[in-house]
Amino acid sequence: MKIIIRHEESKDFRKVEEVAREAFYNLYFPGCAEHLVIHNLRDNKDYIKELSYILEVDGEIVGSIFYTHAKIIGWDGVETKVISFGPVSIHPKYHRMGLGRKLITHSIEKAKKLGFNAVLTLGYPYHYEPYGFKGGKKYNVAMADGNFYKGLLVLPLYEKALEGVSGYATFTDVFETPQDEIDRFDSLFPPKKKQIQESQRIFEKACVELDN
Numbered sequence: 001m002k003i004i005i006r007h008e009e010s011k012d013f014r015k016v017e018e019v020a021r022e023a024f025y026n027l028y029f030p031g032c033a034e035h036l037v038i039h040n041l042r043d044n045k046d047y048i049k050e051l052s053y054i055l056e057v058d059g060e061i062v063g064s065i066f067y068t069h070a071k072i073i074g075w076d077g078v079e080t081k082v083i084s085f086g087p088v089s090i091h092p093k094y095h096r097m098g099l100g101r102k103l104i105t106h107s108i109e110k111a112k113k114l115g116f117n118a119v120l121t122l123g124y125p126y127h128y129e130p131y132g133f134k135g136g137k138k139y140n141v142a143m144a145d146g147n148f149y150k151g152l153l154v155l156p157l158y159e160k161a162l163e164g165v166s167g168y169a170t171f172t173d174v175f176e177t178p179q180d181e182i183d184r185f186d187s188l189f190p191p192k193k194k195q196i197q198e199s200q201r202i203f204e205k206a207c208v209e210l211d212n
Ligand SMILES: CC(C)(COP(=O)(O)OP(=O)(O)OC[C@H]1O[C@@H](n2cnc3c(N)ncnc32)[C@H](O)[C@@H]1OP(=O)(O)O)[C@@H](O)C(=O)NCCC(=O)NCCS
Pocket: 023, 024, 027, 086, 087, 088, 089, 090, 091, 094, 095, 096, 097, 098, 099, 100, 101, 102, 123, 126, 127, 128, 130
């Protein structure tokens, strides 16, 4: 298996979106928005191109990770710039083979080299704890409602990178995708059936789990 991690080129755009759609479809809600998020992200001011990668297996694109600028807004109004990743995905055919790990560690190492301070992401702790991420409470990073959530994961990239920081996380508005825009974009892809499935219920529950 020949694995290559490289930056995306414009000729890859459609394939990358198709693979993300395969990975996310019906997982968190009926259908998915991630292929549209990726599509919109590339032209967004918050996009960090030099940290975003795709992964190929034997010449075929099977995964991607996208980074954006994010902020921790202090309760005193002082802003700390941080970075965030997501969507990250691997085609379901290739799950649990260490490919996601390769993409995530590769990009984190690059982020360290570029001098970024900390990575924030939203998701299941079990996906990100293997890389040292911890729930935001440990670093005093809440969500805008003031609560600490298990699904807000924080990784300082060097010692004391978040020392003295305390506040709430804000992410790029590129994640806000109206349903009609999703539906229009999704209709440009091969038909897929929207379904309600157990993973969505699990996700809904996970989204409100507090980090106490
Ligand atoms: C998240 C995702 C990218 C992981 O990719 P992957 O290639 O399957 O992950 P890896 O094989 O590299 O796993 C690395 C480690 O992460 C953890 N992990 C990954 N998937 C897991 C799962 N379903 N359950 C529990 N732990 C998991 C494990 O610790 C794993 O190490 P191990 O296999 O030695 O136990 C992939 O599952 C995916 O595309 N999911 C759908 C999209 C998604 O949910 N993305 C994340 C939200 S943006």
